[in-house]
Amino acid sequence: MMPLPRLYAIADASFGDPVRNAEMLFHGGARLVQVRNKKGSARELLQQVERILSFAPIDSHVIVDDRVDVALIAAAGGVHLGQTDLPAIDARRILGLARIIGFSTHNFEQALHADRLPVDYIAVGPIFPTATKENPDPVVGLQTLARICKTVRKPVVAIGIENAVEVLHAGASSIAVIRDVLDSPDVHSQVQRWIQLLNVA
Incomplete structure (x- = not known):
């Protein structure tokens, strides 16, 4: 797997058409985009992922949220699993060694x-309080994040762009962002701004 880019962008259907969102994210310079559509059907998500893959830059990765089957059929770059999704060992059996698999955690x-x-x-x-999820998990905080980053061997993606510099200094390899970018009137410029900020942090 390539090193994770500092900006882990998420094209969430809650913020409009994920295909259009992904297009703007890639145009702004994002090189890893997770496609998230919690309320859509598997068929709808598959169609969206296939459309995104048709224009994704050759040096980028498209990650499918939750759905291992969609990631496999679409030949996406990988899948992101939550605590209640298909077990990671089964996802790895299905997708093989070449695909990226991420896993969500909410405590040490x-x-x-x-x-x-x-x-x-x-x-x-989330590292800090979030308004993105309807039922957010308890806040992790910077101290626990730093402890996690010092203990685990795998790269850590911190959820939430707030206090980004402090989060990176705590040891995170990448920062996941949704609202701060997709709510912007100029997604392209906002992506560029965050990439520049995170790359010099």
């Missing part, structure tokens, strides 16, 4: 467990 114990799984990166969060 879950992150330690994820470090033993056949996944490529560990998402941790």
Whole structure:
């Protein structure tokens, strides 16, 4: 797997058409985009992922949220698994070694467990309070994030762009962002701004 880019962009259907969102994210310079459509059908998500793959830059990765079957059929770059999704070991059997598998965690114990799984990166969060999810998980905080980053071997993606510099200094390899970019009136420029900020942090 390539090193994770500092900006882990998410094209979430809650913020409009994920195909259009992904197009703007890539145009702004994002090189890893997760496609998320929690309320859509598998068929709808598959169609969206296939459309995104048709224009994704050759040096980029398209990650499918939750759905291993969609990632496999679309030949996407990988899948991102939550705590209640298909077990990581089964996802790895299905997708093989070449695809990226990420895994969401929300506390120190879950992150330690994820470090033993056949996944490529560990998402941790939310680091700070979030308005993106209807039922957010408890806040992890910078202190626990730093402890996780010092303990696990896999790269860590911190969920939430708030206090980005401090999050990177705590040891995160990448920062996942949705609202701050997709709510912007100029997504292209906002992506560029965050990439520049994160790359010098």
